[in-house]
Amino acid sequence: MMEDYPKALQDLAQSLQALPGIGQRTAERLAMALLDWDETHLHELSDRLRTLKSRVTQCTVCGNLAEGAECRICRNPARDHKIICVVESARQIPVIEKCRRFAGLYHVLGGRVSPLDGVEFHDLNVETLFERIGEHGVTELIIATSPDVEGEATATYLGDETRRRFDIQINRISLGIPVGSDLTFADSATMAIAIDSRRPLV
Numbered sequence: 672m673m674e675d676y677p678k679a680l681q682d683l684a685q686s687l688q689a690l691p692g693i694g695q696r697t698a699e700r701l702a703m704a705l706l707d708w709d710e711t712h713l714h715e716l717s718d719r720l721r722t723l724k725s726r727v728t729q730c731t732v733c734g735n736l737a738e739g740a741e742c743r744i745c746r747n748p749a750r751d752h753k754i755i756c757v758v759e760s761a762r763q764i765p766v767i768e769k770c771r772r773f774a775g776l777y778h779v780l781g782g783r784v785s786p787l788d789g790v791e792f793h794d795l796n797v798e799t800l801f802e803r804i805g806e807h808g809v810t811e812l813i814i815a816t817s818p819d820v821e822g823e824a825t826a827t828y829l830g831d832e833t834r835r836r837f838d839i840q841i842n843r844i845s846l847g848i849p850v851g852s853d854l855t856f857a858d859s860a861t862m863a864i865a866i867d868s869r870r871p872l873v
């Protein structure tokens with residue numbers, strides 16, 4: 672039992688237990704493992720924790736996670752700057768990157784339309800998206816919101832609002848993503864099919 676451990680270990684285990692997938696027993700085991708680390712490694716870990724929030728920023732262009740003003744993808748001149756793939760959260764970008772089917776840029780909405788939670792379309796990060804489309808000659812928008820009720824509603828709003836403003840291709844990722852699933856957990860093969868078989872949003 673954890674109360675048999677010194678308070679410092681109990682406190683550490685309690686912090687670790689706040690992480691996803693870490694139960695009490697695992698937290699205790701991790702805390703004990705850290706006790707065996709030498710001082711150098713412990714300092715390195717504590718430095719990384721301490722500076723995490725200040726080092727990881729949000730890309731000022733697309734909203735992806737970044738170090739500095741712009742993320743690696745926006746800074747990369749080899750990417751196709753005419754295609755923007757719209758996602759709900761920055762966590763979904765690595766999933767799409769892993770499938771290696773998309774070489775354009777991204778835009779993070781920072782949520783989805785959800786009347787129950789009081790989130791409306793204009794609460795999302797959409798004004799900057801429209802600015803990007805208008806200023807940079809974007810020709811295609813791929814809407815990669817999740818295929819559940821709120822994700823579909825968000826896609827419909829976004830499609831309509833974009834169409835009112837611009838004459839560009841608006842596509843929705845397609846087959847392969849099971850209805851009702853969260854894109855963050857899609858595997859690369861599934862995501863590759865979804866990107867390849869994208870179709871015009873109606």
Ligand SMILES: [Zn+2]
Nearest residue numbers: 730733742745
């Ligand atoms: Zn970016």
